[in-house]
Amino acid sequence: MKTLLKNFLLGLLIQFIFFNSNYSQQKQKLAQSGFQFLSVVSDARAAAMAEAMTSLQFGSSSLFFNPAGMSDMQTFIDVSASANKWIADINHYTLSFAINPYNGNYGVIGFSIQSVDYGEFYGTRVNKAAPLGYEDIGIFKLSAIAVGLGYAKQLSDKFSVGGQIRWIRQDLGESIIPVINVGLDTTQKTVSNKLSPFIFDFGTQYRTGFKSLVFGMSVRNFSKEVKYAKEGFQAPLVFTLGISMNLLDLIGELPFNQSLYLSIDACHHRDHPEQIKIGIDYKLFNAFSLRGGYISNNFESGFTFGLGIARYGFAIDYAYTPFGVFDKVQRFTARFSF
Numbered sequence: 001m002k003t004l005l006k007n008f009l010l011g012l013l014i015q016f017i018f019f020n021s022n023y024s025q026q027k028q029k030l031a032q033s034g035f036q037f038l039s040v041v042s043d044a045r046a047a048a049m050a051e052a053m054t055s056l057q058f059g060s061s062s063l064f065f066n067p068a069g070m071s072d073m074q075t076f077i078d079v080s081a082s083a084n085k086w087i088a089d090i091n092h093y094t095l096s097f098a099i100n101p102y103n104g105n106y107g108v109i110g111f112s113i114q115s116v117d118y119g120e121f122y123g124t125r126v127n128k129a130a131p132l133g134y135e136d137i138g139i140f141k142l143s144a145i146a147v148g149l150g151y152a153k154q155l156s157d158k159f160s161v162g163g164q165i166r167w168i169r170q171d172l173g174e175s176i177i178p179v180i181n182v183g184l185d186t187t188q189k190t191v192s193n194k195l196s197p198f199i200f201d202f203g204t205q206y207r208t209g210f211k212s213l214v215f216g217m218s219v220r221n222f223s224k225e226v227k228y229a230k231e232g233f234q235a236p237l238v239f240t241l242g243i244s245m246n247l248l249d250l251i252g253e254l255p256f257n258q259s260l261y262l263s264i265d266a267c268h269h270r271d272h273p274e275q276i277k278i279g280i281d282y283k284l285f286n287a288f289s290l291r292g293g294y295i296s297n298n299f300e301s302g303f304t305f306g307l308g309i310a311r312y313g314f315a316i317d318y319a320y321t322p323f324g325v326f327d328k329v330q331r332f333t334a335r336f337s338f
Contacts, residue, residue, distance in 0.1 A: 033236040033271040035168055037116045037144045038199075038221050042084035042094040044317035044333035048306020049279025050293025052263040054242030055205060055216030059337060060098035063112040063150045066203035066218040066240070067162030070108045071152035073100045075313070075337040082333040087326040091117040107153035112164070114146040125176060144170040150201070158209060164201040168235070170194070172228070191229070199223040199235045211249040216242040237270040259283045273297045279304075287311050291319075300324035306331075313338045 043061050046053045053065040059078035062069030077099055084092035098110035123137040145168070152162030172193035179187045203218035223235040244263035248254060265277040279293035289308035295301065306319035315335040323329050 032231070032233045034226075034233040035144070035170060035199075035221075035223075035235045037092065037170075038114070038146060038168070039236045039238075040084065040086060040092050040116075042082040042092045042114070042331055042333075043080065044082060044306055044319040044331040045281075045289075045291065045308060047084075047319035047321060047329075047331045048291035048293060048304050048308075048317070049263060049281055050277040050295045050304045052242065052244075052265040052277040052279035052293060054203070054218050054240045054263075054265050055214045055244040056242075056261070056263055057205075059335070060096035060110050060112070061333075061335075062152070062162070063096050063098075063110050063148060063164055063201075064094060064114070065220075066205065066216050066242075067110070067150045067152050067164045067201055068160045068203040068205040068216065068218070069152070070098055070110050070150065070162055071104070071154045071160035071205070073098060073104070073108050076100055078335070078337040080333055080335045082331060084329070084331045086329060087323060089119055091119075093117070104154065107151055110148075110150040110152070110164070112146075112148040112150065112166070114148075116144040118142045118144075140173050142172055144168075146199075148201075158207045160205045162203050166199050166201070167196065168199060168223075169196045193228050195226050195228065197223050197226050197235075212244075212246040214244050216240075216244070218242075234270070239268045241266045257285050259286075289317075300326060301329070310335075 041047050041051050043064060046061065046065060056069055057072040058065065058069045059073050059080065060070060061080045080096050082094045086092050093115050095113045096110060098108055100108045118141065120139050120141055123140050124134045125137050126133065127135040146166045148164045148166035150162060150164030152160060154160045175191045175193060176188050177191055179189050200222045201218065201220045203216065206215045208215065218240045221235040221237050225232040225234050227233065242263065242265040244261060247260045247262050248258060261281045263279045267275045267277065275298065276296045277293065279291065281289055281291045283289045287310055291306040293304040301321050301323045304319060304321050306317065308315060308317040313336060317333040319331040321329040
């Protein structure tokens with residue numbers, strides 16, 4: 001029964017990818033997407049490893065990469081909170097929470113929140129009657145948030161699946177546009193630029209049985225087409241295949257507790273070229289971590305670096321990313337599990 005269900009889910013996923021690819025080509029919506037805040041990674045461990053997390057078990061934080069990675073959670077509760085000092089003084093925040101009732105026999109349930117603080121903007125509007133040709137409309141703010149509910153389950157000792165549904169709300173403020181009537185009469189109307197669609201994430205992981213070798217696959221940010229005014233767009237859909245392994249498993253007995261995980265993801269994006277993401281995580285005594293990574297086709301931020309400290313169920317992670325002309329990006333994450 002488990003083998004039949006596994007084959008069914010794999011076949012369903014392959015058909016879904018094939019259908020969505022053909023649909024996109026027919027609709028000629030290639031490279032058009034919105035809600036770009038969903039593509040920004042705030043988790044410090046993931047960012048330090050170049051976001052190559054598809055095949056790794058990552059507790060509640062897996063909801064932002066591959067929900068199936070939540071299925072192997074060994075603790076009853078896992079919580080993570082991240083702050084990301086993004087470019088242009090934009091702040092991204094994420095919060096995830098997962099609970100593992102009945103020791104995983106009925107799966108793992110998770111919740112996620114992703115929000116953005118764009119700061120304040122000084123608004124103006126064209127007014128030909130004003131001395132300078134425009135008038136002030138005061139200070140305004142933009143907002144974006146995504147709230148998700150996820151579930152993951154180990155169908156066997158090797159195969160896991162997971163999914164998440166997220167509600168997005170993005171508010172880009174109001175616009176005043178002209179309405180031209182018959183004759184010379186021209187009026188204006190106010191348009192609210194707010195959208196609140198649902199998006200879906202789905203993923204699988206397969207433990208090969210050879211040492212710690214794991215394969216992963218995920219589909220993230222699948223949504224219907226929406227629009228603010230005329231041009232329609234979708235969320236930044238991405239298909240990812242990943243592989244990871246503790247390379248020190250190939251050596252055998254070691255003098256002390258240490259691990260060296262190599263994780264590689266191949267990503268196909270709707271809105272920009274394909275990427276290869278390579279991440280490394282060296283952990284000593286299951287407490288101290290040094291991390292690094294590289295992202296291809298990412299001109300301003302190819303290399304990533306970071307470190308982490310974990311003890312007694314608490315963990316603090318930090319990531320540093322050189323960002324070309326935008327200087328640097330720093331991320332912090334705090335975790336708690338028991």
